[in-house]
Amino acid sequence: MREIRVSTLLNNYPVRIGKEILIESIDFIESIRESRRMFAIVDEKFSELHGEVLRAFFKRLKIKNDEVLKFYATERNKSVKSLELIYESLNNKGFGRDTMVLSFGGGITGDVAGFAAATYMRGIPYVNFPTTLLAAVDSSIGGKTGVNFNNVKNLIGAFYQPQAVIVETSFFTTLPAEELLCGLGEVIKYAFLFSEKLLRYLEENIQGVFALQFPIIEYLVEKSVEFKSEIVAKDEKEKGLRKILNLGHTIAHALEIEQEHKIKHGAAVIFGIVAILFISEEIGLINTQTLSNYLLIFENIKSRVKLRKIKYDKFLFLLLKDKKNRRGKIKFVLLKQVAKPIFDVDVNDSVIINSVKKTEEYFNAK
Amino acid sequence: MREIRVSTLLNNYPVRIGKEILIESIDFIESIRESRRMFAIVDEKFSELHGEVLRAFFKRLKIKNDEVLKFYATERNKSVKSLELIYESLNNKGFGRDTMVLSFGGGITGDVAGFAAATYMRGIPYVNFPTTLLAAVDSSIGGKTGVNFNNVKNLIGAFYQPQAVIVETSFFTTLPAEELLCGLGEVIKYAFLFSEKLLRYLEENIQGVFALQFPIIEYLVEKSVEFKSEIVAKDEKEKGLRKILNLGHTIAHALEIEQEHKIKHGAAVIFGIVAILFISEEIGLINTQTLSNYLLIFENIKSRVKLRKIKYDKFLFLLLKDKKNRRGKIKFVLLKQVAKPIFDVDVNDSVIINSVKKTEEYFNAK
Numbered sequence: 265m266r267e268i269r270v271s272t273l274l275n276n277y278p279v280r281i282g283k284e285i286l287i288e289s290i291d292f293i294e295s296i297r298e299s300r301r302m303f304a305i306v307d308e309k310f311s312e313l314h315g316e317v318l319r320a321f322f323k324r325l326k327i328k329n330d331e332v333l334k335f336y337a338t339e340r341n342k343s344v345k346s347l348e349l350i351y352e353s354l355n356n357k358g359f360g361r362d363t364m365v366l367s368f369g370g371g372i373t374g375d376v377a378g379f380a381a382a383t384y385m386r387g388i389p390y391v392n393f394p395t396t397l398l399a400a401v402d403s404s405i406g407g408k409t410g411v412n413f414n415n416v417k418n419l420i421g422a423f424y425q426p427q428a429v430i431v432e433t434s435f436f437t438t439l440p441a442e443e444l445l446c447g448l449g450e451v452i453k454y455a456f457l458f459s460e461k462l463l464r465y466l467e468e469n470i471q472g473v474f475a476l477q478f479p480i481i482e483y484l485v486e487k488s489v490e491f492k493s494e495i496v497a498k499d500e501k502e503k504g505l506r507k508i509l510n511l512g513h514t515i516a517h518a519l520e521i522e523q524e525h526k527i528k529h530g531a532a533v534i535f536g537i538v539a540i541l542f543i544s545e546e547i548g549l550i551n552t553q554t555l556s557n558y559l560l561i562f563e564n565i566k567s568r569v570k571l572r573k574i575k576y577d578k579f580l581f582l583l584l585k586d587k588k589n590r591r592g593k594i595k596f597v598l599l600k601q602v603a604k605p606i607f608d609v610d611v612n613d614s615v616i617i618n619s620v621k622k623t624e625e626y627f628n629a630k
Numbered sequence: 631m632r633e634i635r636v637s638t639l640l641n642n643y644p645v646r647i648g649k650e651i652l653i654e655s656i657d658f659i660e661s662i663r664e665s666r667r668m669f670a671i672v673d674e675k676f677s678e679l680h681g682e683v684l685r686a687f688f689k690r691l692k693i694k695n696d697e698v699l700k701f702y703a704t705e706r707n708k709s710v711k712s713l714e715l716i717y718e719s720l721n722n723k724g725f726g727r728d729t730m731v732l733s734f735g736g737g738i739t740g741d742v743a744g745f746a747a748a749t750y751m752r753g754i755p756y757v758n759f760p761t762t763l764l765a766a767v768d769s770s771i772g773g774k775t776g777v778n779f780n781n782v783k784n785l786i787g788a789f790y791q792p793q794a795v796i797v798e799t800s801f802f803t804t805l806p807a808e809e810l811l812c813g814l815g816e817v818i819k820y821a822f823l824f825s826e827k828l829l830r831y832l833e834e835n836i837q838g839v840f841a842l843q844f845p846i847i848e849y850l851v852e853k854s855v856e857f858k859s860e861i862v863a864k865d866e867k868e869k870g871l872r873k874i875l876n877l878g879h880t881i882a883h884a885l886e887i888e889q890e891h892k893i894k895h896g897a898a899v900i901f902g903i904v905a906i907l908f909i910s911e912e913i914g915l916i917n918t919q920t921l922s923n924y925l926l927i928f929e930n931i932k933s934r935v936k937l938r939k940i941k942y943d944k945f946l947f948l949l950l951k952d953k954k955n956r957r958g959k960i961k962f963v964l965l966k967q968v969a970k971p972i973f974d975v976d977v978n979d980s981v982i983i984n985s986v987k988k989t990e991e992y993f994n995a996k
Contacts, residue, residue, distance in 0.1 A: 273639070273640065274639070274640075344710065344714060348710060348779075351779055351780065351785065351786060352779075352780055355779070355780045355782060355785060356780070382788065383749070383776075383786050383787060383788055384785070384786065385784075385785065385787070386774065386775075386776060386784070386787040386788055386789055386867075387788065387789065387867070408752065410749075410752060413717055413718075413721070414717065414718055414721045414722070416721060418751075419717065419721060419750070419751065420717060420749050420750065420751075421749060421751070421752040422748065422749055422752055422753065422788060423752055423753065501752075501753070502752075
């Protein structure tokens, strides 16, 4: 088992990563539980796939069936309505301030359960068990919690840190390859933002993720948590530096909508990162040779990024809409080189479109 | 104008107190506003009474009519539904992270507006303008925000500190006497918890509050803010010490329900404090002479506490219900002497009932 400590202003908590560590984490959970009652929020699909180990785990912790709430995790259910169901369930079962929430699921479940914990009785402790690679390397770290509202993602939320994050990697065995790709998109992002070494490691081992080679997966989760938590510690509330974590994401978000969500988030992020490399080259931050070198990492996975033909008018409209929301400033995170990101960079619309076109060609040239 | 700085882990902000300080606070507001847009949430009844000064204030800050949301402040409207209306209003009008919320109203308005600010886009700054004496001396200090849910007060909420609190005491001129009494109940509580000097000051000057003598009111607000903020700084999230602020409140809450809310919160708190004095005497923490001495402060206001005959079976049931929720432990804050509170004290049911009976007699002997 690997353990990383995350330090934030209000909390200092461990992230434990390993295969079949769930049962061996029971003593640890008991130690942070103190005498609290427990309430578990569990993604329904996950629960169907891993019911047996979950039941054993809950039994050991003396968590009864009616103290487990199944949650059908969709963007639609990432809602105030779901929060109300959780609050009601907690309150009707007499859960007070001396309660600890456990969350089992991907990013949606963690965000909803975390926000419920952040706001029930002005905040009760929770432990997050991310069950997807994406949640393990991204949303479970950093304390962002929340729900969608008025068709805006994460409009309502809070910064709230868990007591612990426990990454049971054997849960990843039931993830489809496109889900693994989602996680990998973020790992690649961290490599470009922080570490030439990680970039090289990915180049050589990226296929190992799809082959479920656990030492590779665990190393990637560990490094990702390490890099993300360092940034979060420096800028917990996203006032500045933390923005670099948006590398590739502005383009990814517009692309996801333009492709009518037929493209997976992970694939869109990978597309977005490549587009950022093209933009960085186009405006002279990196040279053509470096660009080619950087693109190597995508060779083994580019075929997994499946695109419909991009409608550029729509794509630009979506980017500009975003731009309007930010009062005319569309800001990008770009790269001067690996581990040398710059943020809040204004980029010309035509440069964006050119670079996105090159990116589309890159992924279509299979 | 008086100014007190409140220091918490995440924030350090001023509380400004004075008569007709609203317009002179504009430069200060501009200085903390930076370039943020502003959105005001205003208690409807307050707005009817003080519309003119409010309009002048908003005009100077270039806050447009559609950037002001009227809120009809009732316990019923202290709800998730009201939060949704605020979120919707903010989102539909394009308010982003660069927004500052201003709240004008009593405790309910401040709690709802504060929680909306705490959770909109994971937290945007807000400034609280408490318009009642109670909100000025109590709820506006300490960062507790939230709404009722499932018929439980403040079940959903967050600890979230404002950027500033501005207490315009001329707003208090339109408060009915029973509202002033609500504020006074808390001031008396602070006196017993922290300061013999404040207790003596109150003994001599308490009538000045009802006569709207502003120097007296301002002194009382200042001292209250000072004492409360010191405790909050030491125990922001109510893990221990902050509990002393509940002095008299457990009994007050049960009494309010027992009296079917025909008694005002302030009167109930005053009743609760007196009951705590009787309990403290009954179990030998203070002697009879000291008790008589302490009761002097209530002489001038006891006639304002109007009670129906207490039904003790119901009263005890309500206390025990509370007890059940806390897993069998009903904990009181008691006094060893002025400024020497002790908390988490178990008290025998019969001692409670005896003391509450004495308290009832005390207030009925007019």
